[in-house]
Amino acid sequence: MPLQSDSDNKSDSDNPRDLPSGENLDRDARALYDALNQLIRVHQFRDRDRICGYDLSVAQCYALETLVHQGPLRLQGLASVMYLDKSTASRVVDALVRKGHVDRIADPADRRAALIRPTVQGEALYQTIRADLIAEERAMLEGLTPDMRQAALTLIRQLTQAAHRRCGPGPGGLSPVQNET
Amino acid sequence: MPLQSDSDNKSDSDNPRDLPSGENLDRDARALYDALNQLIRVHQFRDRDRICGYDLSVAQCYALETLVHQGPLRLQGLASVMYLDKSTASRVVDALVRKGHVDRIADPADRRAALIRPTVQGEALYQTIRADLIAEERAMLEGLTPDMRQAALTLIRQLTQAAHRRCGPGPGGLSPVQNET
DNA sequence: TCATTTACGTTGCTAGTACCAACTAAACTG
DNA sequence: CAGTTTAGTTGGTACTAGCAACGTAAATGA
Numbered sequence: 001m002p003l004q005s006d007s008d009n010k011s012d013s014d015n016p017r018d019l020p021s022g023e024n025l026d027r028d029a030r031a032l033y034d035a036l037n038q039l040i041r042v043h044q045f046r047d048r049d050r051i052c053g054y055d056l057s058v059a060q061c062y063a064l065e066t067l068v069h070q071g072p073l074r075l076q077g078l079a080s081v082m083y084l085d086k087s088t089a090s091r092v093v094d095a096l097v098r099k100g101h102v103d104r105i106a107d108p109a110d111r112r113a114a115l116i117r118p119t120v121q122g123e124a125l126y127q128t129i130r131a132d133l134i135a136e137e138r139a140m141l142e143g144l145t146p147d148m149r150q151a152a153l154t155l156i157r158q159l160t161q162a163a164h165r166r167c168g169p170g171p172g173g174l175s176p177v178q179n180e181t
Numbered sequence: 182m183p184l185q186s187d188s189d190n191k192s193d194s195d196n197p198r199d200l201p202s203g204e205n206l207d208r209d210a211r212a213l214y215d216a217l218n219q220l221i222r223v224h225q226f227r228d229r230d231r232i233c234g235y236d237l238s239v240a241q242c243y244a245l246e247t248l249v250h251q252g253p254l255r256l257q258g259l260a261s262v263m264y265l266d267k268s269t270a271s272r273v274v275d276a277l278v279r280k281g282h283v284d285r286i287a288d289p290a291d292r293r294a295a296l297i298r299p300t301v302q303g304e305a306l307y308q309t310i311r312a313d314l315i316a317e318e319r320a321m322l323e324g325l326t327p328d329m330r331q332a333a334l335t336l337i338r339q340l341t342q343a344a345h346r347r348c349g350p351g352p353g354g355l356s357p358v359q360n361e362t
Numbered sequence: 363t364c365a366t367t368t369a370c371g372t373t374g375c376t377a378g379t380a381c382c383a384a385c386t387a388a389a390c391t392g
Numbered sequence: 393c394a395g396t397t398t399a400g401t402t403g404g405t406a407c408t409a410g411c412a413a414c415g416t417a418a419a420t421g422a
Contacts, residue, residue: 029319138210140343162321
């Protein structure tokens with residue numbers, strides 16, 4: 001995680017205004033909220049559109065992706081990576097099993113548990129979809145210089161990290177996400 | 182596709198590496214795909230969590246937001262801004278009407294049509310939720326310098342614009358202009 | 363060892379999302 | 393005034409999402 005460019009912290013003095021930085025932070029937070037909102041909606045829509053062409057829902061595709069990247073997982077693990085209730089995860093897996101993209105195998109360590117694993121077909125399908133979606137990203141990046149692309153990556157990752165920190169251990173984390181209000 | 186490529190598409194000479202720019206682009210596209218994926222999932226989850234505390238679904242909140250920002254809309258307009266089928270939009274509006282956040286008023290210009298308009302209560306609720314979500318963004322921005330925050334905004338907006346161009350007339354776009362590319 | 367408790371996953375329930383298709387009613391078109 | 397188009401609703405189906413209630417298996421403990 002390169003948290004780079006503390007060296008450029010001079011920007012406070014660059015700023016001709018005499019606003020305290022807190023006000024700028026508020027303004028930026030509002031702007032970021034709106035900008036991210038737009039970005040997320042447009043991506044959600046586009047992903048749905050793309051993925052549905054492969055007879056897969058977005059949640060199913062995300063589950064498949066998780067299993068391809070992280071290897072066989074138990075239902076609990078999959079559910080917590082996806083921020084879902086185990087019952088929802090179970091039904092998503094049902095659909096993937098029905099479509100032949102995933103199978104459940106017995107967990108040798110625990111006869112209650114099942115490991116969920118992508119099939120060869122499922123893995124291939126995921127790679128196809130991934131290539132398709134990456135082509136979309138490439139098209140979007142075409143107008144940006146390499147420098148800007150790097151900056152975009154860094155920033156998006158930082159925002160994601162910050163969000164993770166505030167959401168508890170999310171995707172990649174296996175601890176259960178439960179709201180104890 | 183006139184993306185706003187500033188000056189040169191072929192800034193190979195800018196790049197100190199000897200990789201052709203296409204390879205870097207591929208690599209960046211993959212990285213961007215993964216990074217955006219993470220960001221979007223985490224945001225989706227967080228928004229759902231936050232919004233549900235106000236007895237509103239995410240789609241309902243988005244519809245309310247659209248109506249607050251854009252003023253009274255017809256169902257068609259709302260549906261196209263939300264990238265939804267009109268039937269889905271109709272049911273989302275039903276829910277909002279039931280909860281008292283929105284009402285349908287007759288369109289004087291067309292007796293078939295109805296204008297959908299947030300109620301005072303709905304507007305207040307949206308502002309509350311918005312403030313809540315913006316506070317989240319602010320917390321995420323705290324670790325970034327003002328420069329980086331500005332850069333993040335610019336980049337996220339550019340990515341959104343690029344995605345819009347590829348998705349046809351999207352949110353904010355009420356223009357019936359279909360893809361002419 | 364047997365009873366209790368805890369954990370894993372499934373299923374029933376309810377609400378919401380999302381699309382297509384069919385429908386009513388109003389508005390345009392000739 | 394037909395005939396067509398447009399606005400919105402409703403029916404049907406599949407999926408998403410969470411809670412609660414299971415059955416079964418493992419862990420705990422007396």
